[in-house]
Amino acid sequence: MVRLELVEVAGNSYVASGKYGIGVYFDKPSKTAVLIDSGPNASIIEEVCAKISEMEYQIVAVLHTHGHAVNHGGNSYLKKTFPNIRICATHLASYLIENPSFELFVFDAGTGSDEKAEENKGSKRALVTDYLPSKDSTFHIHTIPFKIVSLPGHSPGLVGIITPDHVLYCGDALFGPKTLNKQDILFYHDLMAARRSFKKLLMMKMNAYVLYHGGPYKNVSGLILKHLTIMRDTSDLLEAFIKENPSTLEQLVQKVMNKYELEDNLQRHGLTTSIILAYLKELQQAKKIVAHVEQGMLVFSKSTEA
Numbered sequence: 001m002v003r004l005e006l007v008e009v010a011g012n013s014y015v016a017s018g019k020y021g022i023g024v025y026f027d028k029p030s031k032t033a034v035l036i037d038s039g040p041n042a043s044i045i046e047e048v049c050a051k052i053s054e055m056e057y058q059i060v061a062v063l064h065t066h067g068h069a070v071n072h073g074g075n076s077y078l079k080k081t082f083p084n085i086r087i088c089a090t091h092l093a094s095y096l097i098e099n100p101s102f103e104l105f106v107f108d109a110g111t112g113s114d115e116k117a118e119e120n121k122g123s124k125r126a127l128v129t130d131y132l133p134s135k136d137s138t139f140h141i142h143t144i145p146f147k148i149v150s151l152p153g154h155s156p157g158l159v160g161i162i163t164p165d166h167v168l169y170c171g172d173a174l175f176g177p178k179t180l181n182k183q184d185i186l187f188y189h190d191l192m193a194a195r196r197s198f199k200k201l202l203m204m205k206m207n208a209y210v211l212y213h214g215g216p217y218k219n220v221s222g223l224i225l226k227h228l229t230i231m232r233d234t235s236d237l238l239e240a241f242i243k244e245n246p247s248t249l250e251q252l253v254q255k256v257m258n259k260y261e262l263e264d265n266l267q268r269h270g271l272t273t274s275i276i277l278a279y280l281k282e283l284q285q286a287k288k289i290v291a292h293v294e295q296g297m298l299v300f301s302k303s304t305e306a
């Protein structure tokens with residue numbers, strides 16, 4: 001097994017190597033460390049903590065970008081190991097962090113996965129201690145100023161966190177090339193908000209950007225263009241399906257899953273359904289399609305105005 005490393009991004013801002021971009025900010029004067037997100041489970045965060053204590057720093061807080069289980073799965077371990085740790089998240093993200101079973105409704109439409117709810121039970125004890133602002137402002141851990149930037153679109157209450165080194169930890173506001181190449185549909189629950197967040201990111205001049213799925217980048221404008229292309233392709237595809245034949249949500253989910261050869265499982269189906277709903281909402285707002293109920297069935301068809 002490859003040992004996890006802490007990679008310097010800029011100054012005192014670091015990121016864990018490997019699949020999950022857990023951030024670490026080292027405050028030299030106080031010898032304290034602040035984590036950004038905590039990974040999917042105890043084993044990865046344990047390795048991160050071991051590296052930090054080898055450097056003789058004390059972990060005092062974890063700042064969460066958003067409330068998905070892969071971002072806060074290490075909290076139970078952190079709370080057990082550092083009982084006084086501050087766990088910080090926006091109100092909306094806290095709702096998911098403290099009630100992990102709600103995530104089931106996002107990922108598999110609440111149709112199963114008791115196993116996952118069971119697995120998540122432990123993190124219920126690691127409650128959020130501080131609310132991060134959901135609007136742009138500054139949040140202090142002791143005397144360390146972190147700038148909080150609202151970047152909605154992927155998950156309710158998602159924020160980016162800027163360290164004093166001007167490194168922006170974006171959470172899942174953007175995905176790295178591996179995710180972009182593997183996934184033909186991107187996970188955004190609010191597309192208009194995601195597009196606004198992309199614009200905001202394009203205006204920012206940071207020393208570096210850290211993606212939770214993708215690691216550190218000096219510049220993200222190329223990646224943003226790629227996101228916009230994929231989003232346009234998905235939207236065009238759904239619009240074409242609907243123009244061809246009025247369709248129910250279930251029919252559209254089936255068409256998209258078949259087209260992209262997505263694996264047949266409840267989680268994939270639930271995730272695809274929530275992503276498609278976001279596109280249908282946007283197409284309705286643009287008056288390209290309309291929704292109506294026919295014999296108790298919700299049907300999407302082409303708009304006569306388009």
Ligand SMILES: [Zn+2]
Binds near residue numbers: 068154172
């Ligand atoms: Zn996420």
